[in-house]
Amino acid sequence: MQDEKKLVKDCLKQHPAAQKQLYELFAREMLGICYRYTKSMHDAEEVLQQGFIKVFQYLHQYRSDGELGAWIRRIMVNTAINYLKRRPQYQLDLSFEDAHLHPVDNHQPDLRVQMKDLLNLVRQLPAGYQTIFNLHAVEGYSHVEIAKMMGISEGTSRSQYARARGLLISWLENHGINDKKDYYAR
Amino acid sequence: MPGKTFEEQVRQELIGLRLEPSQQVWETLAVQLQQKHKRRRIFWLLMLMLCLLGASGWWWIQHNTDLAPGHAWTTHADNSTATKTTTTTTTPILPERIQPDTTPSTVISQTTTIPAHQNRDKNDYAGTADQLPVKLLNRQAPRTNASVNQSGRYTLPVGNHQKSALSKDLQREAVPENGVIKDQKSQPIPAQDNRIKQSVTAAPAFRDTVVISEDSKKSVVSAVLRLPPSDTTATEKNTRSADTAALPVPTHQPVDSTKASVTPATQSAGKSGWSWAVQVLGGLGGTRKSIGSLFAAPDPLRAYNPIGSGSPGSGAGSGGTATGAIPVVRDGASLGFEVAMEKKIGPKQRHLLGLSAGYHFYTTQLKVGARTAGTLLFNNFNVSNQTGYYFASRDSLNYTNYYHFLEAAVQYYIPFSFLKANMRWHTSLGINYLLTSNGLHYDYSGNAAYLFQNNSLFNRLQLNTGSGLDMQLGRKKPVWAGLQVDYMLGNLSKQALSDQHLFRISAILRIPLQKPARK
Numbered sequence: 001m002q003d004e005k006k007l008v009k010d011c012l013k014q015h016p017a018a019q020k021q022l023y024e025l026f027a028r029e030m031l032g033i034c035y036r037y038t039k040s041m042h043d044a045e046e047v048l049q050q051g052f053i054k055v056f057q058y059l060h061q062y063r064s065d066g067e068l069g070a071w072i073r074r075i076m077v078n079t080a081i082n083y084l085k086r087r088p089q090y091q092l093d094l095s096f097e098d099a100h101l102h103p104v105d106n107h108q109p110d111l112r113v114q115m116k117d118l119l120n121l122v123r124q125l126p127a128g129y130q131t132i133f134n135l136h137a138v139e140g141y142s143h144v145e146i147a148k149m150m151g152i153s154e155g156t157s158r159s160q161y162a163r164a165r166g167l168l169i170s171w172l173e174n175h176g177i178n179d180k181k182d183y184y185a186r
Numbered sequence: 187m188p189g190k191t192f193e194e195q196v197r198q199e200l201i202g203l204r205l206e207p208s209q210q211v212w213e214t215l216a217v218q219l220q221q222k223h224k225r226r227r228i229f230w231l232l233m234l235m236l237c238l239l240g241a242s243g244w245w246w247i248q249h250n251t252d253l254a255p256g257h258a259w260t261t262h263a264d265n266s267t268a269t270k271t272t273t274t275t276t277t278p279i280l281p282e283r284i285q286p287d288t289t290p291s292t293v294i295s296q297t298t299t300i301p302a303h304q305n306r307d308k309n310d311y312a313g314t315a316d317q318l319p320v321k322l323l324n325r326q327a328p329r330t331n332a333s334v335n336q337s338g339r340y341t342l343p344v345g346n347h348q349k350s351a352l353s354k355d356l357q358r359e360a361v362p363e364n365g366v367i368k369d370q371k372s373q374p375i376p377a378q379d380n381r382i383k384q385s386v387t388a389a390p391a392f393r394d395t396v397v398i399s400e401d402s403k404k405s406v407v408s409a410v411l412r413l414p415p416s417d418t419t420a421t422e423k424n425t426r427s428a429d430t431a432a433l434p435v436p437t438h439q440p441v442d443s444t445k446a447s448v449t450p451a452t453q454s455a456g457k458s459g460w461s462w463a464v465q466v467l468g469g470l471g472g473t474r475k476s477i478g479s480l481f482a483a484p485d486p487l488r489a490y491n492p493i494g495s496g497s498p499g500s501g502a503g504s505g506g507t508a509t510g511a512i513p514v515v516r517d518g519a520s521l522g523f524e525v526a527m528e529k530k531i532g533p534k535q536r537h538l539l540g541l542s543a544g545y546h547f548y549t550t551q552l553k554v555g556a557r558t559a560g561t562l563l564f565n566n567f568n569v570s571n572q573t574g575y576y577f578a579s580r581d582s583l584n585y586t587n588y589y590h591f592l593e594a595a596v597q598y599y600i601p602f603s604f605l606k607a608n609m610r611w612h613t614s615l616g617i618n619y620l621l622t623s624n625g626l627h628y629d630y631s632g633n634a635a636y637l638f639q640n641n642s643l644f645n646r647l648q649l650n651t652g653s654g655l656d657m658q659l660g661r662k663k664p665v666w667a668g669l670q671v672d673y674m675l676g677n678l679s680k681q682a683l684s685d686q687h688l689f690r691i692s693a694i695l696r697i698p699l700q701k702p703a704r705k
Contacts, residue, residue, distance in 0.1 A: 020216070024212075027211070028205060032202075032204045045210075046582040048207055048211060049211050049214060049215050050582065
């Protein structure tokens with residue numbers, strides 16, 4: 001914790017070495033987050049880069065009583081969402097306003113999924129589904145929070161999540177995860 | 187993972203995902219952080235320069251004592267004649283600046299008083315010992331040199347071209363022998379003191395001319411006075427102490443805006459009629475494809491499209507599919523510093539002709555991809571970039587194109603009044619030379635698009651046109667503020683099918699330069 005504080009102080013003084021140290025400390029974890037929200041490693045790296053620019057730009061707003069990693073994670077998630085919002089295909093995914101709440105399929109499949117396979121399946125979802133699934137299932141945001149973050153209604157968030165979840169489960173059950181061969185394509 | 191919900195399983199699997207980023211990410215990030223740091227320093231440097239410029243302009247104005255336009259004048263005399271002698275006139279267009287005479291002179295400075303003539307009766311100036319209280323004269327006519335000639339006349343010399351008019355005026359308004367003071371309508375007014383007769387001249391050409399004559403000594407103090415409003419108190423005080431002196435005192439009265447609208451330009455004009463000013467412009471600049479799209483969003487397809495296909499994914503020079511999107515272009519900040527001069531023209535001297543020269547700085551914002559060291563040969567131009575690096579055409583990094591220009595321009599001003607405010611519409615035509623730039627060009631190499639620097643692809647000489655509206659701020663020390671639109675008529679880029687016309691919408695501040703008083 002003391003090291004983090006000193007690191008932040010040095011970064012605020014624009015010390016390049018401290019900036020690099022901060023980057024190296026969190027880059028892997030943050031790239032994992034970015035990768036989940038994007039369709040390619042290149043896009044993920046762009047989000048990572050933009051996210052770190054924001055981190056260094058707004059580091060003075062970071063309160064040292066909180067966890068630095070969590071603060072950076074929030075920035076990365078928001079950067080990823082903003083990045084995706086600029087993509088036309090992503091906007092098409094969320095262009096409709098679905099007022100009907102789709103009931104969540106409570107079927108709990110007995111799955112033994114490997115991270116690599118699951119990750120690839122999630123990334124094959126349409127961008128809107130993928131984002132909402134990540135935000136809700138992985139990051140733990142509520143639908144109200146997701147609606148605020150993405151500028152959609154809570155109902156849309158719920159329905160998108162339900163569809164994403166249903167798609168994933170059906171892929172996992174019907175086609176088997178071994179059919180998804182494309183791993184971490186850069 | 188039996189017993190766990192689907193969400194729990196997913197979270198457990200994905201939350202700990204860690205991937206190794208490529209080395210290029212940090213390199214690009216480091217470059218961008220350095221650029222931001224540098225930009226911040228440049229911003230503060232520019233702010234400092236602006237502050238210094240503003241402070242020097244303010245200092246210059248503060249040390250200038252020329253009369254503000256549009257002050258009304260009231261002449262005061264002693265109580266017995268006040269009702270008859272008080273006249274109010276709108277400030278006329280003042281005569282040319284008074285030039286020093288060749289005769290040895292007693293210079294009136296801020297604290298100088300005119301020494302009394304050796305034969306002058308001390309009682310002539312009640313309560314003021316033997317000195318004429320000319321503190322007001324000093325402030326009113328800072329550029330005038332007073333002198334005492336051999337005949338014992340106090341004179342304030344004027345330029346050659348003014349001498350004849352002034353002498354005629356003085357002769358016509360010579361101190362009347364019958365001891366009366368004439369107001370500007372030449373109505374005889376009895377003077378209280380026979381020994382001192384004063385007349386206030388208000389001849390058409392020199393309404394501000396005041397002649398204070400001393401009959402018995404045949405001394406005449408004549409001055410072309412310019413009274414700033416702040417001198418009212420001092421003037422009144424000194425006037426009373428001079429007992430019978432009739433001196434002009436400015437009062438704030440409604441101004442004839444038609445006349446006033448043209449006076450500021452002539453206030454500081456020299457013998458040649460040119461008045462000088464410095465101008466600062468600041469606003470938003472960018473590139474447009476034509477003058478008709480000035481207020482539309484930037485069009486990157488026209489600004490950065492050497493292929494002309496409009497689609498980044500096709501038509502890449504040698505065929506095949508190109509990668510790399512056409513860059514995102516945004517408008518950027520723009521600044522300008524100019525020295526300007528202007529002169530009244532036209533049969534009625536109502537319009538103004540202006541000349542200006544200065545430095546102008548345009549920017550546009552681009553999104554680029556990662557920077558790569560090396561040089562490339564491009565499909566359309568067999569030139570490699572000059573800097574030893576180029577950028578991928580993506581939207582991950584911000585890049586600012588800087589364009590530094592020298593400009594010489596001619597302006598035409600039409601003054602008018604609107605809601606009692608003095609305003610001017612102006613239009614200009616200028617020639618610009620691109621000194622240097624870091625602007626990027628867009629082209630394909632193989633099937634990939636890149637952005638690169640090559641200043642030989644710029645048309646360095648540019649014609650520009652502009653128009654704007656100015657409003658006068660302040661009466662005493664007037665400055666002009668307004669809005670101006672500039673547009674470069676020539677295409678900045680030599681690349682085929684690229685239309686890059688620089689434009690700028692800016693706020694403009696014009697600070698007249700007036701020569702400080704001679705000491």
